[in-house]
Amino acid sequence: MVGFDGYQVKAGLTGQAQQLDEAGTDMDGVSSAVKARTTYAYDDAGGNDAASALNAFAKAWEAESRNLASALHELGGKVQLAKGAYDGAEGLVQTRMDSVPAGGTSGTTGPSRQGGHASSLSSY
Structure with a gap:
């Protein structure tokens, strides 16, 4: 769904955010497996002291x-939110760049240069 401000809302996580979330799901499984043995x-442990120490370790x-x-x-x-914020900012820059009138009499014919480097906006 694209809103009036150019932002697009997508359900669920994607890319690296999804990989992090899946790693969290894997850790949920580890937690469940360990909890079953607390x-x-x-x-089981060969003595009260050993059982007590093993129980404390498993709980920790x-x-x-x-x-x-x-x-x-x-x-x-948070990675997904940051990605959305960057995508939104890029869309806003693109929209503003598209609204700049082309042409003129400034005399520049190629990509603008600052300090001998091409502008990062020259590809827009």
């Missing part, structure tokens, strides 16, 4: 994997 008994890893998953999902969303 209660070791004496027989489960919490860390949840944090990583959340961060990856959030980062994916």
Whole structure:
């Protein structure tokens, strides 16, 4: 859907944002797998101290994997928002460039140059 201001709204994530979100989904799976093993008994670990230490480690890893998953999902969303902002700004620049009258008597015949470098806008 294209709005009156030239912005286009797309559902879902794309590109690198989608890859980050998928990595977050993978970490969600890790968290679930670890959570299923956060209660070791004496027989499983070979002693009360070992079971207690293993349970604490598993719980900490489960919490860390949840944090990583959340961060990856959030980062994916932010990358998608940034991409949309850049796309919108580029569209605005293109619209404004298209409204500049062509021709004139300035005497320039090729791409404008600043300090010996071609303008980045010369391709518009």
